[in-house]
Amino acid sequence: MKKNILIGAFLAAALPAAQFAAAQGETYPARPVRLIVAFPPGGSVDVVARLVAPPLSQSLGQPVVVDNRSGASGNIGTELAARAKPDGYTLLIHTIPFVANVHLYSPLPYDPLADFAPVCLHPHIAGELLNMLGGVDIVAVQYKGGGPALVAALGGEIGISFPNISEAVPHVSSGRLRALGVTGARRSAALPEVPTIAESGVPGYEFVTWHGVLAPRGTPREIVALLNEKLRAILRSPELSARFAQMGLDVIASTPEEFSAHLKKEIEKWGRLIRERRMRVE
Template sequence: MKSMLGVRGVVMMVALFAFAATAAWSQQPMEKATAKTAPHDYPTKSIRLIDPFQSGGGSWVVARLIGQKLFEIWGQSVVVDNRGGASGAIGSELAARATPDGYTLLMATASTMVTNPLLSKVPFDPVKDFAPVVYTTLIPLIVVVHPAVPAKSVKELVSLARSQPGKLNYASAGGGTISHLAGELFKATAGVSMLHVPYKGGGPAIIELVGGQVQLQFGNMLIALPHVKTGRLRGLAVTGARRTSVIPDMPTVSEAGVAGYEVVQWHGVLAPAGTPREIIIKLNREINSILSLTEVRARLLSGGAEPHGGTPEQFGDHIKKDIAKWARVIKDAGIPPN
């Protein structure tokens, strides 16, 4: 049995906040129906929270945690439905086309709403097709390498990449995701050449990195940090503007030698456009209360994630500003479309 589990089993066992598997949901009709839910009765049945990546990634961790807490509050199950593919576009479209009644939600990320739509043609509008609910978490990425990679700092990684142009490879959660953009921005800023290896989510990517199939990753801290702590991966730097309290001795990429480099990931809940305002407000209120719980804050902060919260309007403004910011970064860095 141990031999069958291998690296994949080890990785999934250390994923934060693992919960029991839930039954799969059937494919929803692509045409959006009229919402029939009476907002004051909401919720009266199970809620589907779509995570548009394969299980095991950072969005999966946050979705499971919030879903469990909503169940404890309402007594209605929240099923996290992993619909990976097309760098989050498949699951995101499924959510966008769902009935706007509050029973299908999306665990959105900067990858699905910002970077992928900027680099690829996606079948939805990240602003017009969704109603913002709440900005849940802000998290820097972490530059992690397999222990076999002979680089113990960002400067050594840059030197290694320059000495072997195009030979180092880095994993991402998929083309157009924030982890892909982090790698491309690193290449452009540091002046190095590395090979991009896309996966269908951060979970599969980290599994392959731990197994030695790829050499490095700009990974979500929620899933990468446990492997740094156990020595399965080596952390070199975090990608935010400042150091993180969970690993205060680890420098930022910018202070470690690649000046001006900054990339952060975020997660948040969206509903299909047209969802009743009363339902949006109710979801926002409950998830904000969840994010303020000492237990939840401790779990997220221990993984390097910063609980956020706020109003639906603040989240919507953040998405629009992030789209404008990354459009400039992509243009200035000369990052090609997918």
């Protein structure tokens, strides 16, 4: 199971967060905000989006609508967000494929750094890392997202899977899944009895997945600042913090600069593994 970190990363600099008059002369937000999830319903990204959307809707005073646009390991929804008007009414929540796909797909229809500004891991890669460090040969079977892959594992269609802890805990607790190991550097508070993969005999193994919110590059700074304040407050609320803890998620409310630096490091990190393992998606 993959260790999870929820990154509440936020766009641009922290500016006054009071409501303001947008360029069109309207007060933002004046209509519903779309939050694109680039994966099918049921996966960890979808679950996180649906937990964040209601309090964000309440805080903004407008509906935040979760829009699942899955396909091509997240590329379809990501491209849709990249091409959206940068007016604050389209946001994207993503995870490791956002930085890994630049090395897996050629050509990629968007640039993860040039086409997005940070606002607030991929199962195949987790398996390849285990192959490399553990000297095993796990054959990857591609699914549209974590939800369908988990269903396949529950149904006996595949023998091993790398679901996020937030997805796996209910099924481990019910006995439908057996937890073999946690991919993080330390055990999960959600499943403290399950050892890490490194503890189980694969030293150096660590795979941590994250969730982050982004918006199209060019979104006004004032809108970014408003989203910054709202999301930080939501992520730090006792109710949501407790819910994320139950799911095995660690909450990190990062600055835009920290998230940008994180994305650059992730692109380099997974690029090295993908090149070494000669991974490619046609």
